[in-house]
Amino acid sequence: MKIKFIGTGSGKTSLKRFHSSFLILSNNFKLLVDAGDGISKALLKQNISPGQIDGILFSHLHPDHFSGIGTLFVQMKLMKREKLLKIYLHDSLIPVVKNFIFSSYLFEERMDFEIKYCGFNNNKETIVNDDIKFIAKQNSHLDQYVEYDKDNRLSFSCSSFLFSLNNKIVCYTGDVGKKEDLNLFKGQNISILISESTHIHKEAFPEIYEELKPAKLIMTHIPDEEEEGLLSWKSSLSDEIRDNFIIASDGMTISIQE
Numbered sequence: 001m002k003i004k005f006i007g008t009g010s011g012k013t014s015l016k017r018f019h020s021s022f023l024i025l026s027n028n029f030k031l032l033v034d035a036g037d038g039i040s041k042a043l044l045k046q047n048i049s050p051g052q053i054d055g056i057l058f059s060h061l062h063p064d065h066f067s068g069i070g071t072l073f074v075q076m077k078l079m080k081r082e083k084l085l086k087i088y089l090h091d092s093l094i095p096v097v098k099n100f101i102f103s104s105y106l107f108e109e110r111m112d113f114e115i116k117y118c119g120f121n122n123n124k125e126t127i128v129n130d131d132i133k134f135i136a137k138q139n140s141h142l143d144q145y146v147e148y149d150k151d152n153r154l155s156f157s158c159s160s161f162l163f164s165l166n167n168k169i170v171c172y173t174g175d176v177g178k179k180e181d182l183n184l185f186k187g188q189n190i191s192i193l194i195s196e197s198t199h200i201h202k203e204a205f206p207e208i209y210e211e212l213k214p215a216k217l218i219m220t221h222i223p224d225e226e227e228e229g230l231l232s233w234k235s236s237l238s239d240e241i242r243d244n245f246i247i248a249s250d251g252m253t254i255s256i257q258e
């Protein structure tokens with residue numbers, strides 16, 4: 001079982017990195033986690049056909065995590081995909097996404113594949129297959145926007161995830177609001193922590209590492225202007241922990257050992 005990083009950039013469009021996304025590759029299910037702007041091209045760059053993807057899981061609907069879905073559906077239609085596609089997202093976001101697809105003139109009757117929306121609720125386990133399970137937890141990333149939704153039209157669901165992959169715990173912060181959101185993962189027996197590094201300052205990572213004790217801490221969602229600082233910060237870490245901090249890059253693959 002593997003995780004392949006498709007994009008490791010931030011919300012800022014970059015020529016070095018695609019927006020953050022990764023693919024969980026298990027025996028009989030490939031789950032794409034987030035599909036922001038440019039995802040179809042990012043997959044192409046990694047030699048992954050949209051036809052290979054069995055499901056897409058969305059952390060939230062910011063464009064760098066979500067807005068590639070329309071183009072991705074177009075690729076799946078053009079290649080005459082027939083395999084069922086599962087979309088995993090918070091229950092409250094299903095109508096929003098369905099409406100987005102419909103408003104993009106992507107009609108399910110005109111596609112050769114069926115789309116199944118699998119809604120999840122926070123703090124409840126979702127079983128994708130024998131090897132992939134996850135629990136979503138609401139974080140504070142979108143809290144700052146609530147005041148603008150005067151008519152209460154929006155869902156502000158934004159998830160961090162606890163995955164069980166091959167019975168190993170892999171946490172993905174998604175986009176967070178503040179460092180304290182990582183307390184959501186406290187007390188878990190974490191093997192790998194995949195953390196965004198735009199809303200968390202690099203200086204906070206050693207403390208997070210101490211508190212959560214993952215075997216590996218992988219940093220993603222990296223703005224171009226932070227890259228150099230991140231590399232020199234990493235080289236300043238002590239020998240014992242340096243190798244356990246990984247700065248992700250597009251195309252990087254890690255295996256999840258049983």
Ligand SMILES: [Zn+2]
Nearest residue numbers: 010011064175
């Ligand atoms: Zn983002």
